[in-house]
Amino acid sequence: MGLHDSSGGRLPGIESPPLVRLMHLCPDHIAQLEKMLATAHLKEQRVATIDLSAIHAIREYHPEDLTITVEAGMRLSTLKAELAQHGQWLPLDPPPVEDWTLGRLIDMNPSGPRRMGQGVLRDYVVGLEFVRANGQRIRTGGRVVKNVAGFDLSKCLIGAQGRLGVVTALSLKLMPLPAFERQMTLQLSSLEEAETVAKIMRSNKDHHYANLWELWREASAPESLQMVIGFSGHREAVLRHAQVIASRNTRWSLHEDWQADSGATPPTCHHETLFWQGRTWLETPRESVLPTRLSTVLEAMPPEESFVARMGQGVFYHGGEAKKKPSLPSANLIDRAQKLFDPAGVFMDRVE
Numbered sequence: 089m090g091l092h093d094s095s096g097g098r099l100p101g102i103e104s105p106p107l108v109r110l111m112h113l114c115p116d117h118i119a120q121l122e123k124m125l126a127t128a129h130l131k132e133q134r135v136a137t138i139d140l141s142a143i144h145a146i147r148e149y150h151p152e153d154l155t156i157t158v159e160a161g162m163r164l165s166t167l168k169a170e171l172a173q174h175g176q177w178l179p180l181d182p183p184p185v186e187d188w189t190l191g192r193l194i195d196m197n198p199s200g201p202r203r204m205g206q207g208v209l210r211d212y213v214v215g216l217e218f219v220r221a222n223g224q225r226i227r228t229g230g231r232v233v234k235n236v237a238g239f240d241l242s243k244c245l246i247g248a249q250g251r252l253g254v255v256t257a258l259s260l261k262l263m264p265l266p267a268f269e270r271q272m273t274l275q276l277s278s279l280e281e282a283e284t285v286a287k288i289m290r291s292n293k294d295h296h297y298a299n300l301w302e303l304w305r306e307a308s309a310p311e312s313l314q315m316v317i318g319f320s321g322h323r324e325a326v327l328r329h330a331q332v333i334a335s336r337n338t339r340w341s342l343h344e345d346w347q348a349d350s351g352a353t354p355p356t357c358h359h360e361t362l363f364w365q366g367r368t369w370l371e372t373p374r375e376s377v378l379p380t381r382l383s384t385v386l387e388a389m390p391p392e393e394s395f396v397a398r399m400g401q402g403v404f405y406h407g408g409e410a411k412k413k414p415s416l417p418s419a420n421l422i423d424r425a426q427k428l429f430d431p432a433g434v435f436m437d438r439v440e
Contacts, residue, residue, distance in 0.1 A: 110136035126223025160191030197247030205299035215259035221434035268323035
């Protein structure tokens with residue numbers, strides 16, 4: 089493993105001229121990565137991609153504390169399988185367009201409909217280890233949930249597209265694997281009707297216990313709207329919440345049930361497959377709005393647009409026709425942060 093040029097040939101040592109080729113790093117271990125980046129920084133070489141597939145170990149796992157520290161090359165699917173053996177999980181639902189590694193999750197910060205009730209990646213990261221562009225290894229945060237030592241830089245790296253540093257390990261808080269889930273659907277005829285239903289549910293606080301709540305339309309049937317709400321937890325509690333929702337509107341119908349002894353782990357469910365069908369998270373523009381502005385947004389937003397609105401403690405999704413325009417963090421903000429983290433521009437051309 090070592091440095092490679094953009095054409096795929098191995099570079100002889102570190103003799104390549106600066107800024108002529110983009111570097112592709114394939115370290116076998118973190119110490120080697122530190123040396124590679126230090127060399128690139130010294131020679132003013134730029135790094136395009138970094139393959140951390142060899143850095144994928146679980147460093148610490150304490151099921152009794154619901155915490156784990158794992159290296160960034162591990163795949164989310166592998167981690168979920170390991171956690172499920174202990175009745176635990178990391179309730180993230182990035183789109184199934186790729187087999188996500190934890191490092192790439194940190195870089196891109198994708199999320200799906202479960203963020204409504206179970207949050208996003210930054211809600212579960214309690215500490216990070218990353219390597220700066222000059223090869224310096226930094227540890228921020230801690231390995232346990234209740235940790236107040238030092239300044240937490242973790243949030244800065246989440247969603248920064250890998251341009252502030254290379255995350256090599258992360259400490260996460262976990263959740264118990266739910267015993268039961270139920271999802272229900274309501275067919276609607278217009279955005280106005282969806283707005284009315286949303287207002288009633290908010291006034292009754294019906295959504296407070298939901299792990300998923302969204303409105304979506306299929307591109308193939310734009311006249312048909314579907315509201316989906318899901319509950320997760322102990323079976324008795326889930327059924328109680330679902331019964332309350334059904335009593336408010338008899339048109340709610342059962343969409344899908346899942347239980348822990350089914351052999352699969354959430355979010356392996358039919359609805360989330362439908363949610364991402366025909367589009368990727370980069371092709372779906374999203375806009376955050378305040379709850380009080382939901383009515384205005386619904387009225388002003390063309391039917392084919394997509395958006396995300398704040399709703400209670402979570403978000404309210406409306407998925408429209410896919411657009412070929414990525415919705416990523418502000419490039420200007422990342423540029424300004426990179427001047428502090430990477431003044432030499434080693435990560436300027438990272439494309440992961």
